Amino acid sequence: MSAMPIVLPSNRDENWKYANLRALARARFEPAPAPAAAQVKEIAAMLPAALPGYARLVLVDGQHVAALSTAAAGISITQEVDADEKPGADQPGADQLFANLNRRFRQGTCRIAVPANAQLALEVICVATASSHPALEISLGHGAKLQLIERQLSARSDQATLVNLHLAARVGEHAEFELARIGQHGAKAQALDTLELQLGAGAAMKCVQIIEGALASRSTAFIEHVGRDASLEWHVAALGEGIQQHDAFVHVTHAAPGARTLQCFRGIATGRSRVAFNGHMRIEVAAVGTQTDQSLKSLLAGSEAEANVRPQLEIYTDAVKASHGATVGKLDADMLFYLLSRGIPPATAESLLKWAFVSDVLAKLPSSDLRSQVAAALERQLPGAATRTLS
Amino acid sequence: MLVIKDLHAKVGDRKVLDGLNLEVPAGEVHAIMGPNGSGKSTLAYTLAGRPGYEVTAGSVSYQGRDLLSLAPEARAQVGLFLGFQYPVEIPGVNNVYLLKAALNAARKHRGEAEVDAFEFLTLVREKMKVMQMDETFLSRGVNEGFSGGEKKRNEILQMLVLEPSLAVLDETDSGLDIDALKVVAHGVNTLRSPNRAIVLVTHYQRLLDHIQPGRVHVLARGRIIRSGGPELARELEARGYDWVLNEAA
DSSP: OTTSOOOOOOTTSGGGTTSOOTGGGGOOOSOOOOOOHHHHHHHHHHSOOOOTTOEEEEEETTEEOGGGOOOOTTOEEEEEOOTTOOGGGOOSSGGGHHHHHHHHHOSOEEEEEEOTTOEEEEEEEEEESSEEOOEEEEEEOTTOEEEEEEEEEESSTTSOOEEEEEEEEEEOTTOEEEEEEEEEEOTTOEEEEEEEEEEOTTOEEEEEEEEEESSEEEEEEEEEEOSTTOEEEEEEEEEEOTTOEEEEEEEEEEOSTTOEEEEEEEEEEETTOEEEEEEEEEEOTTOTTOEEEEEEEEEEESTTOEEEEEEEEEEOSSSOEEEEEEEEEEOOHHHHHHHHTTTOOHHHHHHHHHHHHHHHHHTTSSOHHHHHHHHHHTTTTSTTGGGOOOO | OEEEEEEEEEETTEEEEEEEEEEEOTTOEEEEEOOTTSSHHHHHHHHHTOTTEEEEEEEEEETTEEGGGSOHHHHHHTTEEEEOSSOOOEEEEEHHHHHHHHHHHHHHHTTOOOOOHHHHHHHHHHHHHHTTOOTHHHHSEETTTOOHHHHHHHHHHHHHHHOOSEEEEESTTTTOOHHHHHHHHHHHHHHOOTTOEEEEEOSOHHHHHHSOOSEEEEEETTEEEEEEOHHHHHHHHHHOSHHHHHHHO
């Protein structure tokens, strides 16, 4: 199976125009073996502090490590190796190539089922030591509530790891799914993920994604409003530095009436880095009364930095409200001078303004402990971040 | 405290200050008045070191040091405070965080330790009381959604917390109703002391009814064309600027 050729997208594909695919051509996709006991011990020491109220599930190179995980009462969390997975199950199209590779190489699927009207707060930590293909399948029953923190970490900051995650979720009728995605990879890491989400009638989903670290990252999400009156909020903050390239593509299909979607992107590119966000909204004939709003903003904080934000609307029905705004700019000179005039050193003032730029996304993270952990992780890029509060 | 000699400055290609001379000793309050476009705000920004305001000739000595050689943040750290005519809104940066960061920057410059959290809050609460500001302003973004009057109160609050040696207040009275003007003026007056100087840039006598200056200067065409006591402001209020411009011509 693994001898099959690795087919990658090309930058000529419109949705992959800004992804860093060069390094991937040399990457090794074959997954790492199961972690040894000594390695598990090392990883246990580097895990972030447990978040109060959250059960924890730890995957090392895509494989569930029970010794590092905690149980969640009454909730089904299983990891299975699917006997019927076949290479022939590949989905067509460039946007599915990494999902196909995940299906080919995954070493089991972690299934999280939250029954009707049940509640679960869960943190899933994917630790990478080499190449891995974590797979999560999530289902929320009618009226269920799931708060999921999905965090990606590199075991060592200097390792050229590759993570290719696949997350599929069905959010049942009137269920609520709050997803926080934290990418904290090492400097040489490559991070890929494909999300496929379906929202049932009256379902509510909020995703807050923080992208920092990693040499190159590409996040691909397909969300579909399947049932009527579902709502979706998708907030992304991406911070690029050095020669990092962070690219996100979020495609939302509105296939039922009364859908609501809010997309918010805040990207900061410093040094020679590149941040990109492509937000594609498709409103189908049946999606009467849909309301969408896109606010995509990027900040260029380096003379060779690059930012690309693309709001795209594809509308096939009347009676919809669809607004969008996209800006790419530099640090506001008036704000900067105001801070300097108060005696604040330039580096601190710039850091404060960058923090302010992404703070409305950071403030949406679900727990204050998580916000503190993320702020501490941003300390290198935004000096003083750990001491700031979010208003 | 402040000695400005033959100051020339331009903004872009436009010459705005044209040989300005001014001396403000410690312990004094000076008012600078003048018609629109005369260079009042340019003077304030030039003293604070705003980028784009280029000094082409002259000197500014502040407490015996060359102010123009200092970066904007260094000018603030040595005790210069600019009260903005149009305070900038900075969403996402807490008011209280800005106050603390600014105070600590000044303390660091003086070789002092960072302010203790309890001591800081006590200080800020005391100053907020002077400015009749609600504590909810502390957790809001800097000037974010503030009314014109609230922004000006916030400027003076920052000044009271930082306790500068030299305050240059650019049209602090603009946009204030009578009650807010009194509060702002009271805040400024609490800062008056023998070792501080205050420069008030204003269009109107009404501010000077509440903050009485020792000297009043008329700035026109980029230079001080007349100086006098508080009676000069009253005369300007009554007669306008034409007579003084004509006399200077």
